[in-house]
Each structure stands twice: as C-alpha cells, then as structure tokens.
Amino acid sequence: xxxxxxxxxRYSVRKFSDKKVEQETLDLILEAGRVAPTAHNNQSQRIxxxxxxxxxxxxxxxxxxxxxxxLALLVCYDKNVSWKREFDNADMGEVDASIVATxxxxxxxxxxxxSTWVAHFDPKAVREHFNLPPHIVPVSxxxxxxxxxxxxxxxxxxDRLEIEKTVFYQKIEG
Ligand SMILES: Cc1cc2nc3c(=O)[nH]c(=O)nc-3n(C[C@H](O)[C@H](O)[C@H](O)COP(=O)(O)O)c2cc1C
Numbered sequence: 001x002x003x004x005x006x007x008x009x010r011y012s013v014r015k016f017s018d019k020k021v022e023q024e025t026l027d028l029i030l031e032a033g034r035v036a037p038t039a040h041n042n043q044s045q046r047i048x049x050x051x052x053x054x055x056x057x058x059x060x061x062x063x064x065x066x067x068x069x070x071l072a073l074l075v076c077y078d079k080n081v082s083w084k085r086e087f088d089n090a091d092m093g094e095v096d097a098s099i100v101a102t103x104x105x106x107x108x109x110x111x112x113x114x115s116t117w118v119a120h121f122d123p124k125a126v127r128e129h130f131n132l133p134p135h136i137v138p139v140s141x142x143x144x145x146x147x148x149x150x151x152x153x154x155x156x157x158x159d160r161l162e163i164e165k166t167v168f169y170q171k172i173e174g
Contacts, residue, residue: 006110011153013114014067016145020051021071025111029073029144032107033100039092044082045100046136048074058129063121063141070145071113074126075101080135097139104142114147 001009021029030047038044050059050072060066075097082093105115118141126138165174 001110006106010106010109011157012116013145013147013151014065014116014143014154015148015151016067016069016114016143017148018070019146021113021145025113026071028111029104029108029113033075033104036096036100036103038096038099039083042081042083042092042096044077044079044093044096046076046078047100048076048130050074050130055130059141062125062129063118065116065118065120065143067116067143069143072144073101073104073142074130074138075104075140075142076132076136076138078135079137093137094139097137101140101142108142108144112146113144114151115142115144117141118143 026049030049033045033047036045050056051070056069056072059072077093077097079091079093082091082096084091101117105117108115119139121138121141123138126132126141132138
C-alpha cells in the first residue's frame with residue numbers, strides 16, 4: 001500500500017475485538033512514535049501504555065467515549081522539555097505529541113491495529129487516575145486494538161472538504 005493509500009484507508013475504529021495486541025506489534029507502534037519529528041528535536045512526548053483491566057476501568061471514568069479497547073496510549077508532553085517559540089512563547093509540546101500520535105495511528109493501521117484519537121476527556125480525571133505530575137500535559141488518548149468484525153468507518157470518514165477549501169496559493173480566503 002502506498003502512503004496515500006494507507007492514509008486514506010485508515011479510519012477511526014470504535015469497536016474492538018477482545019484479541020490483545022501482541023507486545024511485538026505494540027513495540028513497532030511505539031517505535032513509529034519514537035522516530036517522529038519534534039520541535040527542535042526536543043522529543044517532549046511522554047506516553048503511558050494502558051492495557052491492564054484496572055487501568056481500562058480508570059480510563060472509562062475519564063471520558064464519555066468508552067470503546068472498550070484492549071490497549072490505550074495516553075499521549076502527553078513534558079512542558080519542561082518542549083520547545084517554546086521565542087517570539088510569543090508558543091509551546092510546541094501539543095504539536096510534538098500530535099505528530100507522535102499520528103505516526104503511531106498510521107503504523108497501527110498498517111499492522112491491522114485500529115485506533116481512535118480521543119481528545120474529549122477530563123484532564124483532571126486523567127491526571128488523578130494516572131498520577132501525572134504537573135509538568136506532564138495529556139494531549140490525546142489513542143484507543144487501540146484489533147477492530148471488531150463489525151467495525152466500519154463512520155459517516156464522517158468520507159466527509160472531507162474539497163482541497164480548494166483548505167489549500168490556498170495566494171491568500172487564505174474565508
Ligand atoms: C484532535 C482529535 C480529537 C478527536 N477526539 C475524538 C473524541 O474525543 N472522540 C471520538 O470519538 N473521536 C475523536 N476524534 C476522531 C475524529 O472524530 C475523526 O478522526 C474524524 O471524525 C474523521 O473520521 P475518521 O478518523 O474515521 O477519518 C478526534 C480526532 C482528532 C484528530
């Protein structure tokens with residue numbers, strides 16, 4: 001599959017089978033995150049692997065999106081490490097974590113592991129349940145696992161704007 005075919009084929013999987021993701025497969029997914037580009041190469045991403053029953057139960061209390069995955073990656077960044085743009089002090093940690101998460105989603109898809117990026121979570125609950133120190137900022141929870149047989153793309157998967165609506169050559173319109 002070409003990269004573009006892979007990118008188009010991936011969709012948010014929200015139904016997972018009970019089959020566990022093997023450690024070797026998880027290692028490849030994490031490796032794809034490790035090699036992602038980050039601002040100033042500061043590698044501010046910090047990822048907590050969640051897969052024990054107790055952790056999954058805690059996860060259920062953090063978000064209304066309960067897909068019962070067999071694996072979840074809590075993707076955070078360390079704000080003591082992330083690069084800050086000197087002109088306005090903009091923190092690139094969220095960008096770092098997002099690129100890493102995207103690499104992992106796509107690698108997962110290539111390996112047959114479905115995922116959904118969940119941003120709709122209560123950061124306070126996440127902090128408490130997973131003992132995050134104050135300098136660690138949670139950005140996304142990747143709900144992951146083997147797709148259940150009846151998993152299919154949602155209506156939104158096919159709903160992308162035409163390229164002219166988002167790409168401009170002279171001036172951004174609208
Ligand atoms: C930053 C971000 C946050 C998202 N948060 C959620 C979420 O909280 N719950 C959810 O079900 N899906 C979430 N999604 C998945 C999007 O809804 C999904 O990617 C979009 O509808 C396109 O569908 P597709 O991934 O199947 O192509 C999120 C995706 C992104 C990139």
